[in-house]
Amino acid sequence: MTKIDAKWNKITVDHGPLENLDMPAVKMVFVLADPAMLEGLSEGAQINFVADRVNGKLTITELVQ
Secondary structure, three states: OOEEEOOOOEEEEEEOOEHHHOEOOEEEEEEEOOHHHHOOOOOOOOOEEEEEEEOOEEEEEEEEO
């Protein structure tokens, strides 16, 4: 994760391929499904996540430990 935007509930992630979204490895911004997901996150941290399209927006729906 390279950037946190708490005001808009978004994070920027440099991720590998996301097969469920038919997306190659890129760096992009995702909305978080729940603002509480921001708790404990810090820029530069490695995260594992599940993403999907929610109401047309690429959204991280789950952070996986």
